[in-house]
Amino acid sequence: MESKWLTIVIPALNEEDAIGGTIRRCLDAREEISHQAELDGIEIIVVSDGSTDQTAEIAQSFEDITVIVFEKNRGYGAAIKEGWRRGRGDYVGFLDADGTCDPRFFAALCETAIVENADVTLGSRLGADSQMPVIRRAGNRGFAFLMGLLCGRKVTDTASGMRVVRRNALKHLYPLPDGLHFTPAMSARALMNHLRIIEIPMKYEERIGESKLSALRDGIQFLKAIGEGVLCYRPEKIFLSGFTICMLMILILAAYPTEFYFQNHRLEEWMIYRFVVCQFLGSIGMALLLASALSTRMACMSSRREDFVGFWSSNISSLFTGKPLVVIAGFLTFLGLGFLWPGIVEFISTGKITLHWSRVIAGAFTLFSVLQISIFVVLMKVVEIWSYEQTSLEKKSYKLNQVERINIGESSLENDLYVVEPDSRVMK
Template sequence: MYVSVARSAEAIERVIPKPLYVESSIDQHHTALCINRLKFLNYSIHYSSIRAALSLIRVEILRCGDVSYLVVVPTLNEVRAIGLVIDEILSQGIPRSRVIVVDGGSADGTREAVVSRGVRLVDQDGVGKVSAIKTAARLADGVDYIVFLDGDYTYPANYIPKLVEVACSKGYDLVIGARKSIEPGAQSPLYRFGNRFLTTVFNLLFGTRLSDVLSGMYIVRADVLKELDFESKGFGIESEIVSHIVSQGHKVHEIPIEYRKRVDEKGKKLKIFHGTRILLDMIRMAWRYNPTFFIFTLGSLALVAGLPLGLYVAYHYLFTGIKYYVKGLIAIILTLAGFQSLLLAILSLYMKRMEIRILRELRKTRGNHTSNLIISSNT
């Protein structure tokens, strides 16, 4: 006997109770989105499978409706901007209990501005932005996602609900707010060139197609963030987060956002030498997470040098009778090293792909186990 299950949103709401915990209007919005996504479900399944199907639908609603997240704002001496940032976050219907400002030792009244708005203020462990991110990861116990945005009012907080929606509905581990619409004067030509250059280098090293790897506004799964070793210095933390996530087979996505001018141009912290440091951090992360590129490059360089030299030695030996013993030995060494490096690069690539497949299967198995626990608790 076959029946039709969940033909309409009303039928779903009748047979499936709504999530018990709805903290704010944003949570209600996500629950409504999930129910609307189920409007057109029209499964024809065996009668004995109806209960399992409804349980799976229940899990889908729980995943989107009850997603928990924190909004973390790293800041340092941003007294003119931090109040605007907090007010804009709260205007999105996000409760104060979900907002944390991680301060790096401000001495200009930033701390007082945060406290006056009833938002939690936390002193970061150490100095630099990487310490602020590390502190946020430590505070994120029992939280699914963490939303980060800088405290200089350059990133509009009205994109936070969109980040949360995309991350939870699609199952992404990282969603980056890519700066597509930039306010005139918000970025100098040199800064814009540097950002594009570093993003291009990152895409080359890690085989990605991202457009803004250094954006300061993004949402990341809390458990994935806690896997990091936090080896970068300063502003290189964003590239470390992305490099870890893409190298471990996690899902990454981008959404376009706007980028505004700073409220206080004097407080701008990103300098030219920071770009060099970020580039070095990217190279170090690539050597750690994806050595295939370097092995392939070294092998190619050895072949480019060894093969022409070998042909030169062979030509003179065959047609002029001149014997270049040292050059011939160098050509043989370079050619053999090049071929061995290319073979090693192929093997490394194969092992990396196998590692990613294994990690994905392990996560899938763990996710199915969690879903079974939720289903058991609801039946």
Template sequence: MSAAAPEISVVIPCLNEEEAVGAVVDQAWEGISASGRPGEVIVVDNRSTDRSAEVAADHGAIVVREERPGYGSAYLAGLAVARGDYIVMGDADETYPIRDLAPFVARLAAGDDLVMGSRFEGTIHGEAMPWLNRHVGNPILTGLLNVLFGVKISDAHCGMRAVRREALETLDLHSTGMEFASEMVFKAFRRKLRVSEIPIDYYPRVGESKLNRFGDAWRHVRFMLLYSPSWLYFVPGAILLVIGVLGAIALAAGPVTVLGHTWQIHSLFLCMFAILLGTQVVQLGIFARAFAYAHLGETDALVERARERLRLEHGLAAGGVLLLAGVVTLFVIFVAWAFDGFGALSHEYATALGFTAVAVGTQVVLGSFFLGLLTMRTTEPSRAVIVERVPVA
């Protein structure tokens, strides 16, 4: 163990890895020695019921006990006590070549903020990765991350990675489960940090796997969707809205014949449904992005531009116009219906469009108020300036 202040901190989460953790700690010390920099090895004991903590300590590791379960919880605890400028992360089951950490540290020292290992660009030995994980699970999850967040990486869930200490504040990590791995990657890209990859070897694990293949995969997917309002809300909502509006315009004057088929009021009802549902979904996306920007510290160029150009009153005006148009349309139809003695309604299409305009206008008005509440700052910094100090007689 180095007596100098550590430049490198190797953080290793551990849950019942008595068989392997000692060897992993030794490999971490080998890697630190090969790098030529002082370092420390931190093993986060995540409620192990075997001798993992004792074995790690015997091999020179600092052992941190984290009672909250979860992969992310363990890493958050380890990162909180790590003192090095360069933090290397790896598992306690001998699957990753921790002794080869020097290139990761060199990349960080050269200016990268996050350096990822890539098992797919390197060598996967034997049965280290099950066929389903190798050819289905990991490619799909990495592909989703790349598509949803504009990430360009080959192995988003590799457990061996390194990060600069000063980048951790920018990343602002919170996830407590396996989705911690996804959070680190997409936030690094979203917040314009420098990210690179290094091919690594991947070995069969020692001991029993703790992964829940489908449960952990779903946690990753759920997390990515929650942090991707554009794909979860805007894309499907906008498609519904455009289809509904175009169809409603085409049917506004009555039945139309297209491709040899006559589209009547039942088709208009479907378009109304698409408009109403699309409006709600898009509105939820706006709320999500605004909340993330105002309260979660997320940067969002679109929200910033909207805040500069749009106010609550703009939303109220737009919703009010729709609401007024719908009310006027329905009022005219009602008056004509009353003069006809409340007989058969002869303006079915216009009536349907009038009710749709009222519903959408009401949503926009109330949604504008709710958006104003979401983006309201609870405290404002004081702008008071001392102009002159007057001595007291």
């Protein structure tokens, strides 16, 4: 049977009041964690992230743990990643050093990860017995709502500081940032990559010592991390969200003028302002829709993107390619000229235009949309050329590597030399 080890990393920055208790609780919990999750071993790694107090010295006073000391502060995420890099666990986890999390909870996290074959298991700090401050609780719920909106899936605690990750899932999560936004970035990438992520409610206690979290600065970083995660894997989500907002605003603004027209067969002059705004929003919406299709094609060039594509993304990508796109452009051109043709004929005949402003606005919008589609076609062609060249280079590189391996093999046989590569797996 294959062995199963867990690496627990404790990132610590000036946590001299809490680090000793956290390490002691981890050491005391090892047997319980190993027994419940049926692990073969647990290693504990403490990373002092540029601490200027006694954090490193206190950690080094404990036996049977590894202590890594950064001379300068490199960041919360950097400390965790370094601990994971040096660890040998098949499962890697971390918990904050401030005493807020109970190390015994790793038993439930590991058991769930193994039994449910989860890539990421995390402890949700938003349960009934959580002592999280109200402001941070509200912020976490807000980030969770935003992430769910953009990703199509959600977790309730996007920034949980206690998690277990299957090591072979790290290739789908990296690169991850070095700062405190390490955790929401991981959540976003896990959701975007459709990794199996499971939450378990856990007890969360009030921290020991002063918090390093800045609500404004780190909140902005959290938003940035979520946005970058979406742009990296599912950029069309952001553009489609913007398109949906534009369409909803157009429906709201156009509802009354439309009803008025069907009842009275005319439009009031003051309604021109609504039409102009609707034209503006419609142009933005069309740009966002085309950007969604283009970004989907660009994202598919990346080997890091999974094959799964959502319902709307798939339909938009197919709609704005080939014949469907020609049909759309042709229809809009015909529609735009239909709106403006009476005015064009009148101007040529009489030198004047009495065409109603609503037809001018509608015609201008449809013809501008045709221009946007034309630009989109050119950009899509550029992306296709890049994609073809990239594929050709990869195939050429692969063939060269194969030839080099054959030549090296022949040379080795001629000289009776055998190259033995070390096993890349970590020995338990």
